[in-house]
Amino acid sequence: MANSPSLFLLVSPLFHLLQWILDKLRITRFAQRLLLRVLAAGPIPQHVAFVMDGNRRYARSKGKIIQEGHGEGYLALRRVLEICLRLNIQCVSVYAFAIDNFKRSSEEVDSLMHLAESKLLELCSHGNLLQEYGVRLNVVGRKELFPEYVQIAVKKAEGLTRRNNRSILNICMPYSSRDEITTAVESCVREALSNSDEYFTCVSVPNITEDTIDSHLMSVQQGSPPLDILVRTSGVKRLSDYMLWQASPCCENTQLHFSSTYWPDFGIFDFVPIILEWQRSVWFRRHDVLFRS
Known part of the structure; x- marks a missing residue:
């Protein structure tokens, strides 16, 4: 164990070198893949979630209509998803449509529904990308709130990828974290009562723990591992009712990152520094464990 500090000192400069490359160079696609391969050789988060924020402000800044901003946001999703898959990240979750978004103008909601169906x-x-990387697609949320044609598309998309088992893409829509937690608690209570006899349900409280609630969350039931990183774009520093349980203070190893970049512009130069920061924290934790032992 005496060599652990020197080992850490040898590894640490790699993070600074990769950061320098990102800061100084506009790298080609080949070089991007090489960089991702180097990063993938180190510790990699198993679950990364994104709040894809800024589509509308991006559109206004470019003099485009809002629907074009949402379309550009879909292209960013494909781009970022491919980066994650090349890094061998097991699970990617994205906040695509909040339950409250149904309160937006009927024109924008209709446009988003048709975009969801087609995409x-x-x-x-x-x-396509999901088949190439063996990705299982899950739509997480109140799917019954969608128009029938979107529900049909959801069922078809989930069915087409159901046998894929190398990685997971959770598209959270229509979703709210409070609804997910409430639904999980209700499910826990129903399950506990159904497993108890009539006498006990009258005189005792069902034994429901944090682990019980966690196991009944929609995203966890789809096979998602614990959340390692949550990223929100567009410079807004709040979670907006997304994965509040998964990113709560009790989950001390979950990192929160707030990027000033609008989601349609988000790419490798924004994401790799986040991975580097996560890797650095992992190395520090490992170093501390080794040093203490």
């Missing part, structure tokens, strides 16, 4: 099917088309 769900496009994501799962033959030879």
Whole structure:
């Protein structure tokens, strides 16, 4: 164990070198893949979540209509998802549509519903990204709130990728964390009562723990590992009712990152520094354990 500090000192400069490359160079696609391969050789988070914020402000800043901003946001999702898959990140979750978003103008909601329908099917088309990387797509949320044509697209998209088992893409829509937690608690209570006889339900409180609630969360039931990193774009520093349980203070190893970049512009130069920071924290934790032992 005496060599652990010197080992850490040898590894640490790698983070600074990779950061320098990102700061100084506009790298080609080949060089990007090489960089991601180098990063993938180190510790990699198993679950990364994104609040894809800023589509509308991006559109206004470019003199475009809001619907174009949402379309550009879909292209960013494909780009970021491919980066995550090349890094061998097991699970990616994205906040695509909040339950409260139904309160927006009917024109914008209708546009988003048709975009969701077309892009769900496009994501799962033959030879597409999800099939190439063996990704299982889950739509997490109150799917019954969708128009029927979107529900049909959701069912088809989930069915087409159901046998994929290398990684997971959770598209959270229509979603709210408070609804997810409430639904999980209700499910826990129903399960506890159904497993108790009539006498006990009258005189005792069902034994429901944090672990019980965690196991009944929609995202966890889809096979998602614990959340390692949550990223919100556009410079807004709040969670907006997204994965509040998963990113709560009791989950001390979950990192929160707030990027000033609008989601449609978010890419490798924004994401790799976040991975570097996560890797640095992992190395520090490992170093501390080794040093104490």
